[in-house]
Amino acid sequence: MSQAAPKLQFLLDLQEQLGGSIPFERWMQEALYHPEFGYYAAGIRGIGRRGDFTTWPVLHESLARGIARWALANKPSGRWHLIEIGAGTGTLAAGVLRALGWWNRPQMHIVEVSPPLRQEQQTLLGRKTTWHPNMTEALAACDGSALIYSNELVDAFPARIFQNQDKVWHELALRIENGRVEETWLAPLPDTARPDSTAFATPWPEGQRIEVQESFATWRDDWRPAWKAGAILTIDYGDACPALYHRRPQGSLRAFAHHQRLEGAAAYAGFGVRDLTVDVNFSDLIAWGGPPDAELLTLDAFLARQNRKPASGHLDQFPEAGEAFKVLIQSP
Template sequence: MSSSTIDFLERLQAAHGGSIPFDRWMQEALYHPQYGYYTANIRDIGRGGDFTTWPVMRRNLSRAIARWARSHQPRGKWHLIEIGAGTGALGADVWKALGWFGRPQLHIVDVSPVLRAAQKKVLPRGTRWHDSLADALAACNGEAVIYSNELVDAFPCRVFQKQDDRWRELSLSIGGSRWIEHWTESATLPDSTAITHPWPDGQRVETQEAFRQWYETWRPLWKAGAMLVIDYGEEVAELYHRRLRGSLRAYAHHQRLEGPQAYLGFGKRDLTVDVNFTDLRHWLRAPGPTQTLAQFLSAQGQPVELGDAGEAFKVLETSPHA
């Protein structure tokens, strides 16, 4: 780490009484304007970059999303919002699959200057970029069809471990060239099925209230449309099958890093967790069950050609009136 990064982290650590709550640490590691992975350090997505996402390699998903969006298209002019568009490859393919007749106004919500630059090379003229969902919805008068892929997994999470039938929360402090874990009883536990599920002693879990809070900030502004959320994860009962240490991991140059190795290289690595779809379904007030990606593709008339990564993906749909 650079001296300026260490100075920032030491000040942050001091402000939190000697160790940094993990969700705050992850927020800064991914999204700090100067030191964050997505905002400053991501090299690209693809073979020459840091990590290849499943949609970049598969076209049946973009065709399925386009058909789904068409099925929720209102009459007249309509708006399509993608949240967290990566390099823009998925959005560009969705745009092509929509065909020429009655195409929407396309909006992108993305906080990464690096990825925005990549998106502008492949997305159509007239695409509008926004810093937040609230800004995008304001431009749409609150009426929009919305989709995201691999968005929820990158929200900061709190990390807990069950010890002697009690939950303790993770924070980190700098210890020379490594990070030291601290586990302390939390004054407030999150409203999450990861906490209420009967796990064995020693189980680590992650909770993503940050996503829930983010969603609740803009949901009242959403008047009409539909939303599709695609991500990797499971319902809570299957989420940590044979994974006592939880699902937190980092990726660097296509290498998967777990445990204490995931903390190294602050701001230089992607950090992610598997999504708890039981929580997500509740937060989004999704009217239907969680679908597998295969079920969603089949429902949209697309062939199911899933590789190992694609088989882990799940899909939820909701609307502002759910």
């Protein structure tokens, strides 16, 4: 039996169970997080040169220094807690702790769902950091008061994909037919059944695709009551809506394999062995999480503020990243 057979059988069974096709959000959920076949559970080859993609903190310490300065400016006096969600290799947490120095050291917590990445983080960071399986448990360990940050976490939350077809929205599903993955569209979506998203407010041209990360809203609502004090920094690629989809009629979904970007149908192949990701709609994050004083700025502007430098040239390796990446600052 080839290695692909159990995965294919899993997808065929799921397809049958769901009535003939798999809504894209469910596909992305299983492709990234299925405990046996998912990319973050089993398929990830690491982050960086030898992996499928690279992230800022793996290449450069400027982000770690910016986060450390932000934390120092916002921390309470006395014992304080810092939580990173989705820490990848642990490089960013290590850089933040280094930049803070031992005399400012927080109680460091990491929330991580990927067993291989958690192991990598534990090897790098050692015993002074505490790992938690979810945010509710992490916040309980902090008595509800914590500064929280994440980098490139939200883009990995499963998205529902919709397309404007003759002024009616249809949801994308995938179907396996003769071993090939094909797109199919679910029945027209009644206005009353639309998920809560700012993306529906724009009169998009025919054929426009949008992504809605409803799974992120559900996840955040789950732990929101446990968070009483502090602030959260959400760093990711994306934009406010409608700028997010400017000149992107196909939306932003793509896969990464060995640093190669794959779009369209190519993104559906390699179930569980490729990273799947979408750009973050920060207007949705603000609409879902508030509060009224939430602040959205480019990463360049954030780093310039924290590092007290002009807003350019923070990262030679990614000259455009300082604008493409955004930082959202929110409080409970």
